[in-house]
Amino acid sequence: MKLTILKDHLNESIQHVSKAISNRTTIPILSGIKIDADANGMTLTASDTDISIQSYIPVEKNDMNIIQLDRPGSVVLSSKFFVEIIRKLPAAQVEIEVKDHFHTTIRSGSSEIQLVGLDPEEYPTLPSIEENRKIQLPSDVLKTMIKQTSFAVSTNESTPILTGVLWTIQDGILKFTACDRHRLGSRETQIEVDGGFQLSNISISGKTLNELAKILPDQNALIEVVFADNQVLFKLSSILFYTRILDGTYPDTSKLIPQSYQTEMVVNAQQLADAIDRAYLLSKEEKTNIVKLIMREDQTIEISSSSSELGKVTEQLDVSRLSGELLRISFNSKYMLDALKVIDSEFIHIGFTGAMQPIIIRPEESSNLLQLILPYRTTN
Amino acid sequence: MKLTILKDHLNESIQHVSKAISNRTTIPILSGIKIDADANGMTLTASDTDISIQSYIPVEKNDMNIIQLDRPGSVVLSSKFFVEIIRKLPAAQVEIEVKDHFHTTIRSGSSEIQLVGLDPEEYPTLPSIEENRKIQLPSDVLKTMIKQTSFAVSTNESTPILTGVLWTIQDGILKFTACDRHRLGSRETQIEVDGGFQLSNISISGKTLNELAKILPDQNALIEVVFADNQVLFKLSSILFYTRILDGTYPDTSKLIPQSYQTEMVVNAQQLADAIDRAYLLSKEEKTNIVKLIMREDQTIEISSSSSELGKVTEQLDVSRLSGELLRISFNSKYMLDALKVIDSEFIHIGFTGAMQPIIIRPEESSNLLQLILPYRTTN
Numbered sequence: 085m086k087l088t089i090l091k092d093h094l095n096e097s098i099q100h101v102s103k104a105i106s107n108r109t110t111i112p113i114l115s116g117i118k119i120d121a122d123a124n125g126m127t128l129t130a131s132d133t134d135i136s137i138q139s140y141i142p143v144e145k146n147d148m149n150i151i152q153l154d155r156p157g158s159v160v161l162s163s164k165f166f167v168e169i170i171r172k173l174p175a176a177q178v179e180i181e182v183k184d185h186f187h188t189t190i191r192s193g194s195s196e197i198q199l200v201g202l203d204p205e206e207y208p209t210l211p212s213i214e215e216n217r218k219i220q221l222p223s224d225v226l227k228t229m230i231k232q233t234s235f236a237v238s239t240n241e242s243t244p245i246l247t248g249v250l251w252t253i254q255d256g257i258l259k260f261t262a263c264d265r266h267r268l269g270s271r272e273t274q275i276e277v278d279g280g281f282q283l284s285n286i287s288i289s290g291k292t293l294n295e296l297a298k299i300l301p302d303q304n305a306l307i308e309v310v311f312a313d314n315q316v317l318f319k320l321s322s323i324l325f326y327t328r329i330l331d332g333t334y335p336d337t338s339k340l341i342p343q344s345y346q347t348e349m350v351v352n353a354q355q356l357a358d359a360i361d362r363a364y365l366l367s368k369e370e371k372t373n374i375v376k377l378i379m380r381e382d383q384t385i386e387i388s389s390s391s392s393e394l395g396k397v398t399e400q401l402d403v404s405r406l407s408g409e410l411l412r413i414s415f416n417s418k419y420m421l422d423a424l425k426v427i428d429s430e431f432i433h434i435g436f437t438g439a440m441q442p443i444i445i446r447p448e449e450s451s452n453l454l455q456l457i458l459p460y461r462t463t464n
Numbered sequence: 465m466k467l468t469i470l471k472d473h474l475n476e477s478i479q480h481v482s483k484a485i486s487n488r489t490t491i492p493i494l495s496g497i498k499i500d501a502d503a504n505g506m507t508l509t510a511s512d513t514d515i516s517i518q519s520y521i522p523v524e525k526n527d528m529n530i531i532q533l534d535r536p537g538s539v540v541l542s543s544k545f546f547v548e549i550i551r552k553l554p555a556a557q558v559e560i561e562v563k564d565h566f567h568t569t570i571r572s573g574s575s576e577i578q579l580v581g582l583d584p585e586e587y588p589t590l591p592s593i594e595e596n597r598k599i600q601l602p603s604d605v606l607k608t609m610i611k612q613t614s615f616a617v618s619t620n621e622s623t624p625i626l627t628g629v630l631w632t633i634q635d636g637i638l639k640f641t642a643c644d645r646h647r648l649g650s651r652e653t654q655i656e657v658d659g660g661f662q663l664s665n666i667s668i669s670g671k672t673l674n675e676l677a678k679i680l681p682d683q684n685a686l687i688e689v690v691f692a693d694n695q696v697l698f699k700l701s702s703i704l705f706y707t708r709i710l711d712g713t714y715p716d717t718s719k720l721i722p723q724s725y726q727t728e729m730v731v732n733a734q735q736l737a738d739a740i741d742r743a744y745l746l747s748k749e750e751k752t753n754i755v756k757l758i759m760r761e762d763q764t765i766e767i768s769s770s771s772s773e774l775g776k777v778t779e780q781l782d783v784s785r786l787s788g789e790l791l792r793i794s795f796n797s798k799y800m801l802d803a804l805k806v807i808d809s810e811f812i813h814i815g816f817t818g819a820m821q822p823i824i825i826r827p828e829e830s831s832n833l834l835q836l837i838l839p840y841r842t843t844n
Contacts, residue, residue, distance in 0.1 A: 165774055168745050174738060188775075195742055199775040358554060362575055365548050394545055395568075395579040 085121050085157025085182040089141070091192065093150050094178055095170050097128045097139040100323055103295045105163045106132035111208075116160040117167075118207045119180070126151055129210065130163065135292055136210050136326040137299075158204035159186050169197060210326060213317050217283075218310040219275055221258065223300045223320075226307055229260050229271045230293045232426040232453060236262040236269035237290035245332035248287030253277065262290060263337050267419045268456040269426070287330040288316060296325055340442055340456060345435035347379070347408035350448055351401065353432045356387075357424040359399035363389040364417035366397045374460055375417035379410040389417065404431060413439045414460040420445075423455035465501050465537025465562040469521070471572065473530050474558055475550050477508045477519040480703055483675045485543045486512035491588075496540040497547075498587045499560075506531055509590065510543065515672055516590050516706040517679075538584035539566050549577060590706060593697050597663075598690040599655055601638065603680045603700075606687055609640050609651045610673045612806040612833060616642040616649035617670030625712035628667030633657065642670060643717050647799045648836040649806070667710040668696060676705055720822055720836060725815035727759070727788035730828055731781065733812045736767075737804040739779035743769040744797035746777045754840055755797035759790040769797065784811060793819045794840040800825075803835035 101117055109115055109132055118129040125142040143151045159182045170178065175193035182188045186201030230249070238246035250261040256277055261270040296318060300307065308319040318325040363375040367389040378386040383406050390396040413436065420443075424432070429447030436443055445455040481497055489495055489512055498509040505522040523531045539562045550558065555573035562568045566581030610629070618626035630641040636657055641650040676698060680687065688699040698705040743755045747769040758766040763786050770776040793816065800823075804812070809827030816823060825835040 162774060165746055165749050165771075169742060169777070172738070172742055172745065194780040195739070196778045197742075197746075197775065198778075200773065358552070359575070362549060362552055362577075365552065366545055366577075369545055391545075393580070394542060395577065397549070398576045398578075400574040 085119070085159060085180065086154040087121050087126070088152040088154075088177055088179045089126065090150050091170065091173055091176055091178045093141050094126075097126075097141050098167055098170055100139045100299050101128045101130040101137045102163055102167045103298065104130040104132055104135045104137040113160055113202055113206050114208075115164065116162050116202055116207075118158065118160045118204055120158045120204070121151070121153060122156045123153060129207070131208065131210070131326075133208075134289065134328055135295065136324075138210065138324040138326075140322045140324075142322075157182055159188055160202040160204050160207050161188060161199055162202075166199065210324075211312070211315050213310055213312040213315055213326075215310050217281075217312075218308055219253070219258070219277055219281070220306045220308050221273070221275055223305045223307050224302065225273055227297050227300045227302075229258075229273065230297045232271045233260040233262040233269040234290040234293050234297075235422050235426070236264055236267050236455075238264035240264070243332075245287050245330050245334050247291070248289050248330040248334075249293055250334045251283060251286040251288065253281055253283035255279075256281075258283075261334075261337060263335075263340075266416065266458050267423070268337055268340060268454075269423065270454045272452045283311065285334055286311060286316065287332070287334050288327055289330060292327045296327075299323060299325070341444065341454070342435070342437045342442065345408065345437055345444070347411050347436040348405070349379070349385070349403050349407075349434045349436075350405040350431055351385075351403040351434065353424055353427060353429055355401060356432070357421060359387045359401050360417050360420055360424070363387050363397045363399060364421060366391050366394060367417050369394055373416045373418045374414055374462065375420070376412065376414045376462070378412045379406060381410065408436075411436055411439050413443070414462040415443060415457050416460065419457045423457060427453060427455065465499070465539060465560065466534040467501050467506070468532040468534075468557050468559045469506065470530050471550065471553055471556055471558045473521050474506075477506075477521050477702075478547055478550055480519045480679050481508045481510035481517045482543055482547050483678065484510040484512055484515045484517040493540055493582055493586050494588075495544065496542045496582055496587075498538065498540045498584055500538045500584070501531070501533060502536045503533060509587070511588065511590070511706075513588075514669065514708055515675065516704075518590065518704040518706075520702045520704075522702075537562055539568055540582040540584050540587050541568060541579050542582075546579065590704075591692070591695050593690055593692040593695055593706075595690050597661075597692075598688055599633070599638070599657055599661070600686045600688050601653070601655055603685045603687050604682065605653055606689075607677050607680045607682075609638075609653065610677045612651045613640040613642040613649040614670040614673050614677075615802050615806070616644055616647050616835075618644035620644070623712075625667050625710050625714050627671070628669050628710040628714075629673055630714045631663060631666040631668065633661055633663035635659075636661075638663075641714075641717055643715075643720075646796065646838050647803070648717055648720060648834075649803065650834045650836075652832045663691065665714055666691060666696065667712070667714050668707055669710060672707045676707075679703060679705070721824065721834070722815070722817045722822065725788065725817055725824070727791050727816040728785070729759070729765070729783050729787075729814045729816075730785035730811050731765075731783040731814065733804055733807060733809055735781060736812070737801060739767045739781050740797050740800055740804070743767050743777045743779060744801060746771050746774060747797050749774055753796045753798045754794055754842065755800070756792065756794045756842070758792045759786060761790065788816075791816055791819050793823065794842040795823060795837050796840065799837045803837060807833060807835065 120127045128139045173192035179191040188199040188201040190197040252259045258275045259272045310317040367373045370391045375389045387399040431448040433446045433448050443457045500507045508519045553572035559571040568579040568581040570577040632639045638655045639652045690697040747753045750771045755769045765781050767779040811828040813826045813828050823837045
């Protein structure tokens with residue numbers, strides 16, 4: 085293999101695929117990036133077996149010549165050092181030449197770098213995926229849906245299925261659900277699919293989805309998502325992102341969500357978040373994060389937290405609507421702040437069905453987003 | 465004590481003094497901030513016994529009323545939580561009221577915070593310092609001198625004196641020296657003092673000077689520095705910063721610096737730094753940071769590093785002047801990068817007196833800054 089490539093294009097591709105490289109891999113060749121070059125362009129591949137990312141650089145794009153190919157070929161280069169050095173090369177052009185035994189020389193300006201390459205034949209092949217079952221959705225919608233749910237996945241590896249975000253499709257509605265047994269985040273969106281297209285029990289690691297979100301373009305590009313037996317493939321314009329589906333059966337969370345409320349409240353989202361944030365500051369010193377909410381007849385609420393050692397925070401807040409039974413309820417303030425952070429709405433609706441029942445938080449004007457927090461049992 | 469104060473002024477003072485608070489203090493009251501209020505203004509004090517910082521907020525400044533005093537008094541408030549909550553209070557004004565048993569109430573908008581205060585009588589008094597021996601120097605000069613030397617102090621606590629920056633004054637020249645046995649940084653500046661004013665063996669913790677640098681104003685304000693028997697006091701416009709002088713005798717480093725060179729080189733600072741940075745990237749994977757410099761007859765140098773596992777980086781560089789014996793010399797590339805980073809000059813002068821002798825780096829046009837690096841002994 086011998087070619088010259090524009091540094092910025094090479095660097096961008098390396099940054100994308102390197103997200104799939106784990107520092108803790110037990111398969112030495114997976115600490116490398118596989119490079120394949122032919123007359124059409126260059127393909128970079130990285131994988132940690134859970135995630136695989138492939139990035140494609142065409143020889144030409146928008147009438148600009150990106151790659152000058154002298155000799156096609158393949159090599160695997162250790163990602164350590166390689167990822168960093170390409171970014172810091174002195175010239176706009178980078179020459180890569182692979183010789184016998186995969187000895188690789190990289191030249192740019194007055195820099196010459198020799199790398200010990202590995203045999204690309206030893207690199208595992210990516211799964212071949214049948215493209216029968218696929219959907220399309222806008223990049224920004226996918227990004228937002230990930231942000232609004234992935235924070236609520238479980239971090240407890242003893243129930244792996246809950247470390248994922250559940251994807252379901254029914255009646256043309258794509259729904260994400262994440263639940264760690266203490267809270268739940270869910271978000272729906274309408275998609276264009278054949279009426280009969282259904283999806284259930286597809287759980288994808290929250291961590292992986294966050295990595296995907298980092299390389300999803302901000303522009304409103306359409307992302308194709310292909311569902312295979314145990315893999316999901318995300319197709320971006322020049323990137324293929326493979327991830328495996330988590331094993332197990334995702335529990336039915338629908339029964340957690342009450343159908344009607346005993347108490348309903350509409351409140352300014354920012355004011356509530358600021359008040360809870362101050363109470364949280366004290367509660368976190370107690371390592372409990374417990375904050376108490378007391379509802380009053382005069383359409384105000386009191387939010388408070390206390391620490392035996394440090395003192396007490398008390399916040400008074402006007403609400404714009406409060407109806408039903410007046411409650412005293414305690415909850416994890418960090419969970420509430422996480423939930424409020426992803427609701428992009430001036431006013432939010434909070435529904436209660438008792439001091440020991442789930443708290444349901446939604447944007448006031450929309451029903452496509454729902455956050456649930458289980459309250460704490462406290463003595464007063 | 466009872467007063468109302470503008471939040472931003474209170475917050476700024478808290479941020480300044482909180483730099484003196486250690487999380488590991490064994491004296492409980494030192495985890496707090498002492499607040500004293502009288503008819504003139506409010507004084508905040510924090511200390512970890514090594515550093516003490518006092519910040520003063522006047523009742524009025526530039527015709528603006530900052531503090532409304534109802535009742536003078538003092539209290540010590542735990543810095544944990546207090547430092548964070550003040551910044552997040554909802555209103556522009558903050559009311560602080562201290563009642564019996566130092567129970568303190570802070571009110572701002574609809575927030576009320578109750579804090580368990582401590583008795584200010586138990587707070588240690590700051591050292592009283594005689595102002596006989598003092599100098600003045602511009603804030604930006606002091607900041608730059610700290611930046612140009614403090615990175616070279618030793619981090620080895622077994623020789624505490626070397627963890628400090630040595631201050632000397634002789635013939636109207638203030639000099640900072642830092643040395644960790646492998647490298648040395650020094651910087652001089654002329655100051656206005658009586659001809660006979662001398663200073664020797666004043667070593668001030670590099671860490672402390674970096675904390676000081678963070679609160680030194682960028683504007684060209686004059687900072688007064690007062691030297692007492694075992695304390696140094698920095699007087700900023702509204703801040704007093706006390707630190708202790710390190711015990712011990714600072715070693716004589718003057719003999720390390722050669723009086724003449726066998727080899728001299730002038731080179732573009734940025735080009736050299738970039739080339740060494742690329743070689744450093746590889747050398748750090750070997751955990752040695754060793755980079756080799758080879759001088760050539762044709763006024764070029766080669767900079768290289770190699771890793772048995774990964775490969776080799778080779779950089780060619782034109783130098784603008786190279787005279788004397790052509791050397792091959794190895795050194796710690798991280799130390800060289802640290803030294804180059806603080807030399808604000810387009811071209812630098814590097815002097816050598818042999819492959820096993822100190823490397824001396826200076827700005828080309830100035831002699832007030834000197835960086836020294838000891839070379840590595842390598843076999844080739």
